[in-house]
Amino acid sequence: MSAAGDLSVELIENRSAVPLTAEQWNALVARNETNTVFQTYEWFDAWWHTFGRPRNLFLLIVRDGDRIIGFAPLMRRRGTFGWRELAFIGSGNADYLDFVLPEQKPRALAAISGFLRASWRRWDRLALVNIPAHSSTRAGLDAGAAGARRDGLHFVDEARVICPTLALSANPEFAQKLIRKYSLRRPLNWFSKHGRLKFRHVKDPREIEVLLPSFYEQHRRRWKALGKRSQFTQMMQMRFYGSLATRMAQRGWLQFSVVEFNDEPLAFHFGFDYSDCLTWYKPSFDVRFAEHSPGLLLTRYLIEDGLRRGRREFDFTVGDESFKKRFATSERLNLNFGAYHGRVGYGIARAVGGMRDVAGRTQRFVRNLLATQAATSVAAAASTSSEMS
Numbered sequence: 001m002s003a004a005g006d007l008s009v010e011l012i013e014n015r016s017a018v019p020l021t022a023e024q025w026n027a028l029v030a031r032n033e034t035n036t037v038f039q040t041y042e043w044f045d046a047w048w049h050t051f052g053r054p055r056n057l058f059l060l061i062v063r064d065g066d067r068i069i070g071f072a073p074l075m076r077r078r079g080t081f082g083w084r085e086l087a088f089i090g091s092g093n094a095d096y097l098d099f100v101l102p103e104q105k106p107r108a109l110a111a112i113s114g115f116l117r118a119s120w121r122r123w124d125r126l127a128l129v130n131i132p133a134h135s136s137t138r139a140g141l142d143a144g145a146a147g148a149r150r151d152g153l154h155f156v157d158e159a160r161v162i163c164p165t166l167a168l169s170a171n172p173e174f175a176q177k178l179i180r181k182y183s184l185r186r187p188l189n190w191f192s193k194h195g196r197l198k199f200r201h202v203k204d205p206r207e208i209e210v211l212l213p214s215f216y217e218q219h220r221r222r223w224k225a226l227g228k229r230s231q232f233t234q235m236m237q238m239r240f241y242g243s244l245a246t247r248m249a250q251r252g253w254l255q256f257s258v259v260e261f262n263d264e265p266l267a268f269h270f271g272f273d274y275s276d277c278l279t280w281y282k283p284s285f286d287v288r289f290a291e292h293s294p295g296l297l298l299t300r301y302l303i304e305d306g307l308r309r310g311r312r313e314f315d316f317t318v319g320d321e322s323f324k325k326r327f328a329t330s331e332r333l334n335l336n337f338g339a340y341h342g343r344v345g346y347g348i349a350r351a352v353g354g355m356r357d358v359a360g361r362t363q364r365f366v367r368n369l370l371a372t373q374a375a376t377s378v379a380a381a382a383s384t385s386s387e388m389s
Helices: 022-031 041-051 105-118 137-143 145-150 172-179 182-194 205-225 235-251 287-292 294-308 322-327 343-388
Strands: 002-004 007-012 059-064 067-072 074-078 084-088 125-132 154-167 197-201 254-261 264-274 277-285 313-315 330-340
Touching: 007 105, 022 041, 022 067, 041 235, 059 074, 059 105, 067 105, 105 137, 125 137, 125 154, 137 330, 154 172, 154 322, 172 182, 172 294, 182 197, 182 287, 182 294, 197 294, 205 235, 205 254, 205 264, 205 277, 205 287, 235 254, 235 264, 254 294, 264 294, 277 287, 277 294, 287 294, 294 313, 294 322
Parallel strands: 084 125, 277 313
Antiparallel strands: 002 007, 007 059, 059 067, 074 084, 125 330, 154 313, 154 330, 197 254, 254 264, 264 277
16 A cells, blocks of 8 residues: 555455445546546446456555545556556446546545556556546646656657547537438438338347347448458457446446337447436447448437437547548547656657657648649549530
């Protein structure tokens, strides 16, 4: 155990020793500045139950006296170059992650940093991903960066990830205008003309269990049609989603939706309804009807349903796919950064980051150059056509 002032940090390495009930854990998350479904006890429990091995728990509990005021949900794993990495529990599946420190956050971050520096022999890299940019975590770590560097702790910014979001309650007119667009009415019209359509949220746990295999199979076929591999070719992922569905449904946070066409599943969405926010997570649709845009039909139903139920927003989470930008009223950012306690790891990280920046700039230059050439070719062709007429 380590202490900073009257705050102490305790390391929990055994799942059975976690000193928080589900209610206590979620109460801290609910008051945190980054309060998302991906930080709840149910998410942690389902993920760790499925993927915990061969990882090691590295949960840091922050106390003010005897009272728990927050925690850092970390685990230890093997990462790039064989480094011993400390990462957020849920990394790889969760779209938003952060320390849960709703009280005395600057002092709590200082206590956590001190603990990590004192434990430097147990890890090589701290890999923090998908922290919402509005979180004060990065700034709080920056505030102590000078002192941290004197003790051999170095921070490197590694990536920024776009997260499009559609405001619902604050801008219902925009959302209404979206769903009235012809591009969103067209699939509704086609399917309505050719059969019976029904959209619903599946609530019964037994029916969810029955429908999940159809959801997995739709997703596998869709990705195969794209020449890619679905995550549901992996048994562990299916086990995780089944476990997550059970836990989230019990809390009323699961939004497992289905669009039925002639009484058969046309499209599914495995998402969440948490803290007045609808969260986009995993969609699927029947590829046999791909030319009629069942994915757009599903999105239309979800937006319309969110409006009808007065939800605050529809969060499309990580990824800058064009369809997300098409529906978004704003784009948030997630931050990815690492911390290293040795100059060798820090130097490698800086070098890799530099190469990534160069590659990114080169890619943008080539893309812009090709776009300019294409526009020039179109203009030249139009000019030639005009001269010939």
